Amino acid sequence: MNQEWIHKLTELIVAEVVRRVALLERQKQHPEEVLVLLAAPVAYPKELKALLKKQFGEGYIPVSFTERNELEDEMTLFAAKLGENDLMERATKAKTIILVAPRLELLGQIANGEDKDFLAYLAVRSVLWKKDVRLYLDFDPPRFRRNTFLEGVASSIETLRQMGVTVSPYYTGDAAARIGASLITEADVLAAAQSEQKTLRACVGAIITPAARDALLANDIVVQYEGETVCS
Secondary structure, eight states, rough: OOOHHHHHHHHHHHHHHHHHHHHHHHHHHOOOOOOEEEOOSSSHHHHHHHHHHHHHTOOEEEEESSSSOOTTTTTTHHHHHOHHHHHHHHHHHOSSEEEESHHHHHHHHHTTTTTHHHHHHHHHHHHTTTTTEEEEEOOOOOOOOOHHHHHHHHHHHHHHHHHHHHEEEOOSSSHHHHSSSEEEEEHHEEEETTSSSEEEEEEEEEOOOOHHHHHHHHHTTTEETTOOOOOO
């Protein structure tokens, strides 16, 4: 084996070690897995990745249901390779299920409880299991427009909200600021310390790492919880 092949083999081994260490780090930061279901091609991959990182740090697993993945996340898994049994097992273990930009037909199927399609089945079961189910859209939810296709879209979204699904557009640059994080890391606090507001938004019950707590005290950052008054 020549030096070039040894060098390439070494690079492959190092890359795999780095990938596995990163995965373990994700699991440490967010032990209850967050499953991100990429139902269709992602229109705004940078905005989606920024939002997920803001909310969960490195503690999420993207699963692509398409052959191509625009998210450019090395941890992305592909549904076709995993198989239905593996996906179902991951969904049952996950605390949070995020469905990203489903096709409008799939949106209607989920709202109507139709589960012939496996992805719809997975989403419907997640709702029935009372998971933290979220729908991230690449458009603002439309207002009711009678006798147009928007009527069906608006109706489906409203039905999902009534089922306890959190519906949010993810594509705008300030999406991460408007939606509270469920995990706050030291990096989040240090970033907030550089902002004018000196404030972090968080979901009620958000996980704050020990290093982040120390950084909050050191930098006098305020944590604002969704639905609650501002507190430090």
